[in-house]
Amino acid sequence: MWAYIVRRILATIPVMAVVALFVFSLLYLAPGDPAAVIAGDQATPEDVERIRASLGLDRPYLVRFGEWVWNIARGDLGISIFTNLPVSTMIAQRVEPTLSLCLVTLLLAISVAVPLGVVAAWKQGTLIDRAVMGFAVLGFSVPVFVVGYLLAYVFALELDWFPVQGYTPFSEGFLPWIENLVLPAIALGAVYIALIARITRATMLEVLSQDYIRTARAKGANQASILFLHALKNAAVPIVTVVGIGLALLIGGAVVTESVFAIPGLGRLTVDAILRRDYPVIQGVVLLFSFVYVLVNLLIDLLYTLFDPRIRY
């Protein structure tokens, strides 16, 4: 088990190296020049060239890549072209809102979607089942920003139950913190809930037809115990897998959601950095997202052993 964990963590190094190469190359190939953006409309070609030299952008590709990787290896993500702040500082300032949003969405999604999927499978073919599946189709097909603006309009502007936008740090109290996150989490979670509910229903349907469910019934177990102990634990592996895969959706969606609800998180930081061609920041954020994703997948693989004793590493 521990050997497996160490092996998996070591295996993230080549994965991250490939990710780093891709991120760096994509930005290198992408059109747009930060020097031109900094220099402004009135600048002469000489000005732009001077700024480019001062940023080190005139050096060959491989030299720049090597230097970047070497710095990352030492824990230095570089310095923002625009703010002149270290990228790691800028990320650190923006981590909390995004982390909060993702965690709240994750919790909300799992606690809503899993019971919905279980009940839909139990009541297969009934009105409840169809309602859940109808909602899932809706959740899949309506874009995050539409759900976001709709929620903000109804529950913030019209009903005035929640703030329209913004973010309050956790340090200022749980209530103000969660108040600001409810609507964004629902908007961001809609797709996620749809995905988890669907896979839960499908897996549960299969599990509920198994012989051991009949055995549980023959023992006199009640419906709740059959659904949530005997069946759900058997259905856990595919559900946990989808929760992990869905995390990528979450990170992508967070960028849009943060824009809609004006949350000063990593998503906003990314969008701003892209608009300004702030290469070090973009690279740092994307690298961070990839790293989190790789770690989450490791965590999921380890969770499998918790739910299914037949899986051992």
Add this chain to the structure above:
Amino acid sequence: MDNRPVLLDVENLQTHFRTMDGVNRAVDGVSFSVRSGETLAIVGESGCGKSVTAMSILRLIPEPPGKIAGAIRFGGRDLLKLSDREMRQIRGNEISMIFQEPMTSLNPVLTVGRQIGETLRLHQGMSAGKAEERAVEMLRLVGIPEPGRRVREYPHQLSGGMRQRVMIAIALACNPKLLIADEPTTALDVTIQAQILDLMRDLKTSVGAAIVLITHDLGVVAEVAERVVVMYAGKKVEEAPVGELFRRPKHPYTQGLLGSVPRLGSSLTGETTRLAEIPGLVPSLKQKIPGCVFASRCPKATDFCVAVAPALEPKAPAHVAACHYAEKEAA
């Protein structure tokens, strides 16, 4: 005569399934009773409704699409009239069940101890710790070596025979009055089959439970049953004490079943009799058959059989059969 009190009395049991193309009459008017401590076998080929009969007693048939009618009296109560909650108190407690597939009938993600303990916690309100102690005892009782270690293991760590022993331990944990065993040995090796049958017989005497044994294996029937019900196409066609049935089968179907059993050593004695078979297939249960259900495959069938269904009538003491042409013996 047998004077043990009647424990289970099934009367005119009808289990029907609504399907896309009509109603499937899986069990159609079956009646039988089981006395305390008795072993009753229900035999018949695949699809005759014997498993559905077993599942109907515990109401394990999903309703809908299933529909159970008739009366199932157990200890003075009609099980079909009980609420779901009352029924749950009977399942696994007063009536328990063993299934055919030990490989798939145990929950793969729960420990053996947890699965045995579950019934004890449900029906006897035992604490988790006490239930596990009792689970260890049960494992020892069903002959599993190192029960203290096995109790913490998962089904995939056990062999098929051991899993069936675990199923028996689960079924007997609450000292049920009735044990329904649906093909308990079919999926096992022959040597393991014998061990499991021995175990069931031993435990029956020590626990004192009545057994309803569902099987298609006449060898098993001869070995453990006291009385036999023969089913065909959802109906009971014959019932008799086991010795009587094997010696003097009345119904042509029962005769066919007994004739299709290969006899060990018959080639050594120079007999080269061909193994008898019953021609044809079980009729579809979706159409109502006006006459005898076995008429289409019966060597003795006449036009009368096709037109008029024979009633179950006594042909000998404690021996009933549903055939117009089975000879009657004086009581």
